[in-house]
Amino acid sequence: MLEExxxxxxxxxxxxxxxxxxxxxxxxxxxxxxxxxxPVLLLNQLGEDxxxxxxxxxxxxxxxxxxxxxxxxxxxxxxxFMDAQAPLAIAYFSLEFGLSECLPIYSGGLxxxxxxxxxxxxxxxxxxVAVGLLYKQGFGRQDxxxxxxxxxxxxxxxxxxxxxxxxxGVEVEAPIGARNVKIAVWRAQVGRVPLFLLDTDLEANPxxxxxxxxxxxxxxxxxxxxxEIVLGIGGVRALRALGIDSGVFHLNEGHSFLCAIERIRELxxxxxxxxxxxxLVARAGIVFTTHTPIAAGSDYFDSGLVWDQLG
Numbered sequence: 011m012l013e014e015x016x017x018x019x020x021x022x023x024x025x026x027x028x029x030x031x032x033x034x035x036x037x038x039x040x041x042x043x044x045x046x047x048x049p050v051l052l053l054n055q056l057g058e059d060x061x062x063x064x065x066x067x068x069x070x071x072x073x074x075x076x077x078x079x080x081x082x083x084x085x086x087x088x089x090x091f092m093d094a095q096a097p098l099a100i101a102y103f104s105l106e107f108g109l110s111e112c113l114p115i116y117s118g119g120l121x122x123x124x125x126x127x128x129x130x131x132x133x134x135x136x137x138x139v140a141v142g143l144l145y146k147q148g149f150g151r152q153d154x155x156x157x158x159x160x161x162x163x164x165x166x167x168x169x170x171x172x173x174x175x176x177x178x179g180v181e182v183e184a185p186i187g188a189r190n191v192k193i194a195v196w197r198a199q200v201g202r203v204p205l206f207l208l209d210t211d212l213e214a215n216p217x218x219x220x221x222x223x224x225x226x227x228x229x230x231x232x233x234x235x236x237x238e239i240v241l242g243i244g245g246v247r248a249l250r251a252l253g254i255d256s257g258v259f260h261l262n263e264g265h266s267f268l269c270a271i272e273r274i275r276e277l278x279x280x281x282x283x284x285x286x287x288x289x290l291v292a293r294a295g296i297v298f299t300t301h302t303p304i305a306a307g308s309d310y311f312d313s314g315l316v317w318d319q320l321g
Contacts, residue, residue: 011074012053012061018077019049020173023201025110026129029073029080036073037064048112051171084201092135098257102127102140103245103266105237106149106226107205113172113198114148114165115207117226120301124262125200132201139254141245141266143237144174144196144207149226164225174198174207180251181212184244185321186236191219193244195252206252208244235311235319242268246276260297264308270296 015033024030034049035042038056045051053061064070106121107113107128116122124140131138150162169176174196183190192214198205210222222236246269249256259269270292277288301307 011065012058014074014078015049015053015061018081019053020175021081021199021201022109022113022173023081023084023132023199024049024077027080027084029076033070033073033077036070037061046112047110048171048173050173051112054171089133089135091137098137098255100136100138100258100260101245101249101254101256102131102138102260102262103241103269104140104142104262105241105265107140107142109198109200109205110173113174114167115142115145115226117149120263123301127262128200128203128205132203135202138203139249139256140200140203140205141241141248142205142207143223143226143241144169144209145226146211146224169196169209177206177252180248182244182247182251184239184247186219186222186239187319187321189216189219191215191222191236191240191244193240193248195248206245206248208240208248210240231311232315232319234309235315238265238268238309239319242266242270243272245269246272250276258295258297260299262299263301264298 018024018030018033024034031047034047034052037052038060041052041055045055056064102124104121104124106116106124108116108118108121108123108125109128116125128138128140146167147164148167150164153161153163155161177195177197180195182193182195184193191210192212194209194212196207196209198207208223211220211224219236222233222240228234228237242265245266259273261267261269273292273296274285274288277283277291278285281288283291
């Protein structure tokens with residue numbers, strides 16, 4: 011039973027399959043609320059003894075059978091595109107993904123849309139993999155201090171308490187000025203879609219590089235650019251280290267624009283293309299979505315900063 015509960019908890023399918031979500035809520039309704047509806051943290055806090063005690067209640071057994079049935083029905087179904095043998099995966103890059111409040115790697119509409127994109131892709135059976143960042147503190151929560159001023163409060167996120175698993179044995183690097191930042195990879199499962207999350211909070215990195223993935227939408231231009239280097243360049247390298255040969259790249263907003271630069275670099279290195287040849291091939295395989303098509307909705311970086319950060 012515990013093995014199946016963990017399987018359900020680490021598959022974010024529960025975020026849009028009510029019968030699976032109902033199982034965790036039924037285990038301990040109050041704890042479910044206090045953990046911000048986080049099934050992994052719920053199971054960690056209940057422990058094996060707590061789960062066994064909950065199992066003695068008939069409604070938990072009924073909820074468990076309902077969750078098993080929903081899980082089986084979903085994966086037994088063959089969606090429209092599953093049998094279409096696409097030669098290469100579609101790689102979907104986004105700075106944020108809104109899948110659940112318990113995975114705080116989003117701030118608003120852009121992330122929610124990206125999360126829904128993964129859920130719909132899973133339902134359709136499209137060969138998509140997603141790439142984002144695993145933030146140590148995520149996006150700040152708004153609060154009011156004793157003086158009546160609005161403040162932001164940040165909470166530390168522990169990987170062991172999130173519905174993600176570290177990909178062991180996979181670590182890549184990306185250039186940050188004259189240095190290279192080491193990047194670990196975590197995996198969240200969104201139904202049939204894997205979401206790979208990049209993490210620079212490693213002991214091997216100096217503190218300023220460890221902090222690259224601490225918060226979403228940092229205000230400092232140099233830190234923001236570093237995040238985009240990790241996402242765009244590090245993201246492509248992570249996919250290659252995972253053995254994923256994606257031929258189409260979908261960039262959700264401009265934050266992952268450096269994915270195109272890395273794609274050109276690898277085409278020139280692996281196929282001995284000229285710069286123009288590589289540019290044309292890369293361009294043909296890149297899809298770009300913008301959500302705020304005005305100047306205020308775009309990032310602008312000083313050219314000197316870009317050259318400095320890209321080495």
